[in-house]
Amino acid sequence: MSAVDDLDSLAARVFEGYLVRKDLAQQFRGQYPVPTYVGEFLLGRYCATTDPDEIAEGLAIVERSMKERTVRAGEEELFKSRAREKGRVKIIDLLRARLDARSDSYKAELPSLQLSDIHIADELVNEHDRMLTGGFYAEVSLEYIAALGRDPGGQPFRVESVRPIQMSTRDAVDTLIDGRKHFTLDQWRGLLLRSVGFEPARFSTREQDVLLARMVPFVVPNYNAVELGPRGTGKSHLYQQISPYAHLVSGGKATIANMFVNNATGRRGLVAQYDVICFDEVSGVSFDTKEGVNILKGYMESGEFSRGKESIRAEGGIVMVGNFDVDVLEELRRGHLFGPMPKEMRNDTAFHDRIHAYLPGWDVPKLDPSYFTKHFGFVSDFLAECWSQLRRTSRLEATQGRLEWGSQLSGRDRKAANNTVNGLLKLLWPDPTMQVPDDALDWAAELALEMRRRVKEQQAFIGAAEFGKVDLSYRVGDTPETVVYCDESVKHRLRLESGAAQESNDASGREALPEPDANEVSARVAARDYQVGDRIGGRFEVEEVLGSGGFSKVYRVLDTVEGEQRALKLFETAAGYDAVRREIGALRKAQHPNIVKVIWADSTDQGEWYLVMEYVNGELLADYATGKKQLRDREAIDVALDVLNALIAIHPDSARLDELDLKKREDELSAAEYEELMSLSEKALVHRDIKPQNIMLTRSGAKLLDFNIASRVGDPVYTVSGTPPYQPPDADLTRWDVTTDLFAVGVTLYELLCDGQHPYPGARPMGGVEPTDPRQFRADLPPSVADFLLKACGSDRRQRFQTAAEMKAALETARSWL
Known part of the structure; x- marks a missing residue:
């Protein structure tokens, strides 16, 4: 562990008993088949101290518990044998349950033991009904009763008792609020980031802001967010490793019964059981029926869904995370930033309008071990409980009479921005009696509008007539009104304008492709056949011949200047190029994700005319x-x-x-x-x-x-x-x-x-x-x-x-x- 620093000492003094050394938690990560918060639960129980001897003693207990109660691959039969020989065995596992209609009884499942149809009492299921909607981690006492297994197809195992992995209490948030007053803003930001495993010193202020924005869905009910970006930036980390109040839906089908309500049993789904439901690898997610996306869309708007004539309200937020295969400017060049979404959602601007924030995942660096903290942070379960309780509070009163939204914000824009500001303030100023300074309101409002504007700008790419030319702005107190922009969009626009300026060849400055002169057209100089390895125009190295037509041949080339793969169409004659130049020039202005993009045209020193387009891999x-x-x-x-x-x-x-x-x-x-x-x-x-x-x-x-x-x-x-x-x-x-x-x-x-x-x-x-x-x-x-x-x-x-x-x-x- 790194030497104890001032923040460690302050946190240990103020939050004694609620901290854990995150380097200890990291050493268990991946070593045992359980999420990080399970290990932290045990560390918080036995190692919540700064005394080295007590930590060493507690660490030995935790290690023994993890070794004796978690089931590694290949150890299933060993644990079953122990249960048979001793009558029962205790394990730490993901506990799920389902209703077996044939026997009119509940059956439990322990995945690590590869056991299903385990007997479990109705009372246990009703007391811990989350085991019916994806399950939760718990310390489970599993009995072996031979008589139960003698019936045909019988199962001798029965769940005797369940202890959820949870150490938090109802007054957890009061403890958090009381302790917050001892920290400066920077110290508190640092403690929050360390509590989710990150070392703040390794991140810029901008990167920290994005990491904090990831926490907002945990403290605001019915908060809808999207984060897309490169792989390896920890987008699903919070939802999988930190909070038992979050549920991660991995790529694949989602069912209406599991998400909302099972009409056959009346059992409420994930949105009623968890604070946050995160769709991981969202591009692969689909619903089992065509109504699924529409029900989700309605729920994201109102927080309600219908079961027959009954309208059911829930508070689970919807978060969608996924990966770009390219950087953000390339994704914008190809189309819009909702491109990796499922087809049913990708171009649905009404669905997009329900999204409160689009987090810029590309602003977070790819994580390696140096980004993870070795200092103290809150035990994840305590922090998750505090966040869950903060959902029942509001800090928007701090904005009254001080923060004013611009006139161009729609009702949904205001709702989205208010929700984000509310969440950021609750995270950093959870105490309702603490004064929020003007510069903090300015920070929260700007970040909220930026993440909402990113939604609006993608809508404008898809439906410009309805969503274009909207400026989102705010004012704090008597300061001038501030219009908020998205950095990647500004860079994209500057790139386009720069390209247009370079490509313009007439007095009006209008974008136009170069035009061969009359002599070139009439001369009809034939283009040569290029082979793999040849260069066209001294710049484009031929990698493959893709095809040929009546008056052109298409190559896959490497642009040796920009380092990008392109498709290059070489015209047999200048006349062939000239015949389509005006149409292709108009096509360049379409800029649509479902149209191959035309980049530029030129001629070689030998007078061969060619067209450069995006290379479409498909x-x-x-x-x-x-x-x-x-x-x-x-x-x-x-x-x-x-x-x-x-x-x-x-x-x-x-x-x-x-x-x-x-x-x-x-x-x-x-x-x-x-x-x-x-x-x-x-x-x-x-x-x-x-x-x-x-x-x-x-x-x-x-x-x-x-x-x-x-x-x-x-x-x-x-x-x-x-x-x-x-x-x-x-x-x-x-x-x-x-x-x-x-x-x-x-x-x-x-x-x-x-x-x-x-x-x-x-x-x-x-x-x-x-x-x-x-x-x-x-x-x-x-x-x-x-x-x-x-x-x-x-x-x-x-x-x-x-x-x-x-x-x-x-x-x-x-x-x-x-």
């Missing part, structure tokens, strides 16, 4: 559309929804475009309307070649590729191109509109859901012929999905969907029936 949809591979129905529909989201980003507001075009023809356009028409026309694209070969499946969703033949909506097109099986029979192939893309999405989804079958005989869409009812291939397809496909693949454009937004809404409705 799997083409083609094999799934032929029936060689299968997606689950919901997954197939999610692919189509992703493509429709991409089309919403590039397709125009057709009604407004038609209105302005009519005014133009009648010479009634104002100057402002003319600018609007030019802007809409410039950005209004139709892809023209949507098909499974141009859709990539990635971990973050589907991406639409290959905009080589994209054109502006309504522009004349002088080359007949595209892929006939995905073109509607009534398409005007010289003047394309958005319905051609929508038809292609419908055909693609039809093939995915019908094992590669095409809606038209011979894969030839024909006018006057209705598509084949998909239930001829899939009799189990719900009517809502079949009706959607028939409309989407119809031969008459007037009967098909007219906009991507309309089609998306209809598909989401159909999906809800799966």
Whole structure:
């Protein structure tokens, strides 16, 4: 252990009996198959002193208890044998229970002994009903009664008694409040951080703030938070190792019965049993039924859920943690910061609005042993009990008349910010009689708004019209109003602006791709074939040939300047590049997570023109559309929804475009309307070649590729191109509109859901012929999905969907029936 410092001495004097040496707790971590707080429970019982002799004696007792009562892998039969020989055995284990309907009795489970169907009295279960919703760690006295095992399938083991791993008392929070007055703010912050295992001196003030923000869900009821960031930063540590009032749901399915209420038994779920429910590795979490996310969304809003006609209230907060595979600026460049969330939540802005805080997990360093403290901290169980009791208090009275939120905060913004401020104040100033200084209110308000603004900014990425251009601000006392920003968003915007400034090549400063001159276009210099190891433009090292088309070849390259993998499209001639330059330039402005990102274009010294794009690591949809591979129905529909989201980003507001075009023809356009028409026309694209070969499946969703033949909506097109099986029979192939893309999405989804079958005989869409009812291939397809496909693949454009937004809404409705 490090030498006892001033904070150790102060804490030991004020909180005698409630501290533990965290280095002692660390030495048990991983040594025995139990969470950290179990070891700390025993250390707190026997080693809560600064006397070295007493610590040594207590440590021996703890070590003996852990050795004799925890079951390591391979020791199961040894403990069972001891129970048989001695009549009973005491173990420390996770105790779970369930109701066995066949015998109308409760059965217990002790995972470390690999025992289930253990007899347990109703009274024990009713006294400790958390064993029915995930279980809890306890010292369990396990009896062996041979007579119980003589029946066929009988189990000779019975739980005799249970002692939960809990040392705290009802007056724990009073002890905490009384002791807080002896500490300065910095000392108290340091003690809290040491109590959860961290050494504050190893973290910057900013990093400490994020670690403190992780504690807020423990002291505020119904607090909803998200933390995404790199691996190895301890995001799930608090919920798994520190508090028995928290429950960690690891990646996989969550059930409505387990989370909320079991309608068969009436038993309340996790949200009513725990203070905090944390979804770990959230990208892999899903509910057992389609209503799950909607029930969760409603619960996060109101703290209530329904069981039949009864409305049930609970206070468990919802926290979701997960990992980025890249740094935060790269994640922003790819899309938005909710990208790693499950598909049902990823782009649901209504779900996001229920989130009170998005913690910047990328601001916490990757942890190694040097970040863990070797000093004194609160016994985890005592601290967890204090936090749980603080949930019944409020410190918002300290903000009355002093803290004012800006006018642009919505009701949900204010609720989120108030909850975060309340939590931070309760953590650092738990005593309601302590004065909170103005600079502390300023700190709490700024941190609260930053974490709420991060939610709003991701919503703006997804639905800019509804959530964009909102400034969150506050004022403390008579100070000027302060607008709060998120650092990563500012850096991202500066990077974009810097790129735009470098890429601009006209007098207006408008972002534009370079343009070959007339001589290059007419010369038609052919591009050479590059091999692995060659460099294109002196910068891009070829790593793989990805494919080739009519007038270009695509390589996977390493950008030797930025150290990033890219996809590089090399055009056969400058004319080939020039033909698509304007469309690709417009595509660069879409910046959508479901569209492959175009980065830049240039030419080599030999006059070969190329386009640099993001490298998308994934799997083409083609094999799934032929029936060689299968997606689950919901997954197939999610692919189509992703493509429709991409089309919403590039397709125009057709009604407004038609209105302005009519005014133009009648010479009634104002100057402002003319600018609007030019802007809409410039950005209004139709892809023209949507098909499974141009859709990539990635971990973050589907991406639409290959905009080589994209054109502006309504522009004349002088080359007949595209892929006939995905073109509607009534398409005007010289003047394309958005319905051609929508038809292609419908055909693609039809093939995915019908094992590669095409809606038209011979894969030839024909006018006057209705598509084949998909239930001829899939009799189990719900009517809502079949009706959607028939409309989407119809031969008459007037009967098909007219906009991507309309089609998306209809598909989401159909999906809800799966």
